[in-house]
Amino acid sequence: MFFNLSKLLSFFLVPSNILLLVLLVALGFWLLKFRKTAATLGIASITGMALAAWSPLGAAALGTLEDRFARPPLPSDVAGIILLGGAVDTHISHDRDALTLNEAGERVIETRMLAERYPDAVVFLSGGGGHLFHDGTLTESELARQTLIAAGVDGDRIEMEERSRNTCENASETTAALGDRASGTWILVTSASHMPRAVGCFRAASFAVIPYPVDFRTKSGNINWSATASSGLAAIDLAAHEWIGLVTYHLAGFTEELFPSPDQ
Structure with a gap:
């Protein structure tokens, strides 16, 4: 519902x-x-x-989200890397019969780089489909799996769940799929603006992750003026989506903090 x-x-x-x-x-x-x-x-x-x-309003609202979690020093060894869905255009990939990344495609690229850095780590993909109606297209996880394999990641390392439809379900389905292994050290990869909500959901699922934000859209600590109307509107639309998501998830009980931070 x-x-x-x-x-x-x-x-x-x-x-x-x-x-x-x-x-x-x-x-x-x-x-x-x-x-x-x-x-x-x-x-x-x-x-x-x-x-x-x-105006810089959209970029300022987006930058506040992106600055919330900085990239932390990474440990020498991890159990796995979790990639959240949202980087693959399932409809165009299906229609064109070609793997198609969207504007958040850095999620897949950075996951590939982390997989190379940690050759023994599991690569876990979370994402079924975020669309209201299922039209028979492959899931986000399956398309991301194909992309990573094409980029050189061993398919035997990749695990995934294909049931989740939103961030809350990403956390709950991933936690359920990993079971006792969730107590290990896991890196969470998603867009920087999405990271606060994602971390909040994983904390609510009692799954401690290392946030690894990617797909930055703003410059840190600067006033970002929009060069084109389309870029400004895109920034304020994305910022509104995430801020509304944070408030809605907190009111619905999906997160314990309104605006999760590294200190919590």
Whole structure:
């Protein structure tokens, strides 16, 4: 129920969608001769769109997430590396019959590098599909497995679960699949902006992991102005997705901390 509802509501919680919908409502009021209301909504929408597109607001909100967990010194030996889903475009991979990474593809690349650094470590892939309707495409884990094997990782080292559909289920399904082995030292690989929510979910599952953030979108400690409207809107949309996710997961009881930190 939570998964289905979150997917249905996600469209209406994206800032760029909200601002465009307000503009369409303004157009409707204009056609209905409510000119003052239409003008107010139209100006608010265009102003909001401009701020989201060209100001550093989105990058600042995203950078706060990305700066939460710095890359830690890595131990000399680990039991395994956990790669969370979200780096492979399952639909395009299926349609084109070609492995296709999305903008978070660094997750797979960095996992490959860690696998080389720790040749005896298990590589565990977590991710079924985050789509509302299953259309017969291969799971994120299976496509990531194929990508890693093509990049030179021994397939015998790779384990995976293909049931999880969101971050909360990533943590619970991974913990269940690993069983007693979860008490070992495991590195968690996911996008830097996603790491606070991911760590919160794994802590709630009593699984202590070493956060290894990748896929950074902002410069640390700097004001990031957007060079293009599309990049600014993408930043604020991604930031909103993660901040709303943090609040929602905490209210739903999926995490114990609202904004998990390295000190907790």
